[in-house]
Amino acid sequence: DIQMTQTTSSLSASLGDRVTISCSASQGISNYLNWYQQKPDGTVKLLIYYTSSLHSGVPSRFSGSGSGTDYSLTISNLEPEDIATYYCQQYSKLPYTFGGGTKLEIK
Amino acid sequence: DVQLQESGPGLVKPSQSLSLTCSVTGYSITSGYYWNWIRQFPGNKLEWMGYISYDGSNNYNPSLKNRISITRDTSKNQFFLKLNSVTTEDTATYYCAREGVFFAYWGQGTLVTVSA
Numbered sequence: 001d002i003q004m005t006q007t008t009s010s011l012s013a014s015l016g017d018r019v020t021i022s023c024s025a026s027q028g029i030s031n032y033l034n035w036y037q038q039k040p041d042g043t044v045k046l047l048i049y050y051t052s053s054l055h056s057g058v059p060s061r062f063s064g065s066g067s068g069t070d071y072s073l074t075i076s077n078l079e080p081e082d083i084a085t086y087y088c089q090q091y092s093k094l095p096y097t098f099g100g101g102t103k104l105e106i107k
Numbered sequence: 108d109v110q111l112q113e114s115g116p117g118l119v120k121p122s123q124s125l126s127l128t129c130s131v132t133g134y135s136i137t138s139g140y141y142w143n144w145i146r147q148f149p150g151n152k153l154e155w156m157g158y159i160s161y162d163g164s165n166n167y168n169p170s171l172k173n174r175i176s177i178t179r180d181t182s183k184n185q186f187f188l189k190l191n192s193v194t195t196e197d198t199a200t201y202y203c204a205r206e207g208v209f210f211a212y213w214g215q216g217t218l219v220t221v222s223a
Contacts, residue, residue, distance in 0.1 A: 032208075042200065042216045043215065046209055096155040098152075100152060
């Protein structure tokens with residue numbers, strides 16, 4: 001299985017900050033990488049697909065980048081509703097696998 | 108709008124089978140896409156379990172070996188998860204989700220506890 005690692009398990013930032021969340025794969029995944037947001041009530045939403053494509057309805061302050069084994073999600077101008085846990089997920093090979101999550105908190 | 112809703116027992120005894128239903132509205136499960144089960148363990152690790160496709164074919168996570176079965180009832184627009192021989196390690200929140208290389212639609216999740 002491809003292992004997905006999010007080395008930062010929690011992150012604290014101020015409103016208006018620019019935040020970057022990282023994710024690395026145990027082997028190259030050819031940009032087949034998605035990002036999800038999970039709110040404290042358990043609701044899960046797709047943010048970014050295929051590394052950098054913004055899902056419909058997702059604010060433009062979210063962006064994604066990366067290649068090979070290293071990927072990142074950037075939130076510019078942090079807003080209160082961005083408090084959540086963020087997960088990366090690869091779909092290069094089955095079984096699909098997820099990173100361990102990065103919990104974003106407000107300072 | 109597409110909506111998915113999980114339902115089923117919240118408590119299952121060890122060695123028994125876990126059975127959950129995902130009810131889908133707003134899209135026919137035979138029209139396209141892959142219909143998945145994903146679980147989240149205490150501590151928040153997410154695990155993809157498997158899917159049933161629009162044409163009825165399956166793909167399962169090998170980690171679940173021969174314990175898992177995903178089936179469907181097209182007349183009710185529902186699909187089902189059955190996990191056999193459960194242990195306390197199967198305690199998790201179970202989500203159903205629609206996928207077409209990304210999981211665009213998720214249910215709200217249902218907590219299943221395995222305990223005697």
